[in-house]
Amino acid sequence: MLPSVSSIFSRLRFRQLRLLIALGEQGSLIKAAEQVSISQPGATKALQEIETTLGAPLFVRTNRGLEANELGHCAIRYAKLIQTDLTHLREEMLGILQGHGGRLSIGVIMGAVPFMSDALTRLLEAHPDLSVEIVEDTSARLLSLLDQGRLDLAICRTSISRQPEQYDCIDVRDETLAVVANRNHPLAGSAQLELADLADSRWVVYSANMPMRLSLEHEFQQAGLRFPLHLLETTSAFTTLSLLQKNVDLVALLSTDVARFCTGFGMTCILPLSLKSRSEPYQLITRRGVSLSSISRLFMAQLTSAQDEH
CATH class of the missing domain: 3.40.190.10 (Periplasmic binding protein-like II)
Known part of the structure; x- marks a missing residue:
């Protein structure tokens, strides 16, 4: 059984966390000890204390040195987060003082x-x-x-x-919504479009149950159209833009603010399709x-x- 949080909190030391990070980077107890400026016996003792405090072995000894097991990788990741938080603490305190x-x-x-x-x-x-x-x-x-x-x-x-x-x-x-596409999309020069004109298009959309996706599904339902089957799902604006750049037949649903930004730099065009839905x-x-x-x-x-x- 793993120790309680209060037990870990009272026994874990910052120099032990520094050693954990160094072990993850070096894969060697000798090199990690040098990196944090302690002796090899001191590093050995500190590692034993860490594993005792956390209640589990964190490393496996191999011919190449020390190799973190799954729990070790977990401990190293959180040690780095704590180090980052301390850095942010100092930055914020310095900023307040200044x-x-x-x-x-x-x-x-x-x-x-x-x-x-x-x-x-x-x-x-x-x-x-x-x-x-x-x-x-x-x-x-x-x-x-x-x-x-x-x-x-x-x-x-x-x-x-x-x-x-x-x-x-x-x-x-x-949030208002806009449909965007590559500037060379076959329908880019149209004066006005209906959703039915894009029903057979491949869409780049957010994942299921997200507000923007639900809005698009509602649009198709209100128009009496089947929602597209072959979707490209992503939450990344950069991925969306990259896909639109590479494929002139794709269309995507974006917030109007993002759509105008991208179109203003010539990356996309806004298709003349009026959407009735408003996202939250x-x-x-x-x-x-x-x-x-x-x-x-x-x-x-x-x-x-x-x-x-x-």
Whole structure:
């Protein structure tokens, strides 16, 4: 049986975590000991302490040295996360001491990236020394990172959560949708299209049960059309654009903001198809009951002012 969290927390030391990371990088106890500036006997003892603290062996000795087992890879990955968090802690404390708030971690779904970028640009103009981490992912993944404390705030949707009451939310922007394609798509020059004109096309779409995908399924249902069978599913804007660039027959559903951005740079064209559905609005989401840093509050103010402008 693995030890309790309180037991691990009371016994694990930061130098042991440094050794874990070094062992993962070097695969040798001698080289890892050199990297963290301790003696080989000291490294041997520290590794024994780590394995005792975690209640399981983490490495297998081979002819090539020490090789992490599955639990070892898990422990090394979390040791690196702790090291990263400590780095971020120092950055944020330094920023607070210097008066600019330090560091901000933002989660954002693809469709809200242009909207978020506008607000962040204004914030950086006022706080040029600010360090920012931006994580683009699905709402489910972003809420998970928010729950873990790895994001200060997220621009996504709580409707996918089983416990939406855990969050404080502000609707910040309605999402409208557009159908995009390669500029050389056979229907790119059309004056007006109906959904039936694209019913036999291969679509690049979000995964099932995601708000944008549900909106497209609703459009097909309302038009009395069968939803396309041979889909390309992705949550990546870059993957979507790359696929459209390589195949002139593909079409994709994007937020209007992203579609206009891509079309403005000549990467795609917006097909003249009027969609009746509206996806759920983007929400500015924070963890309920958690105190926000001053820089988080400043970013929220920028975002909500951008909402008022639109």
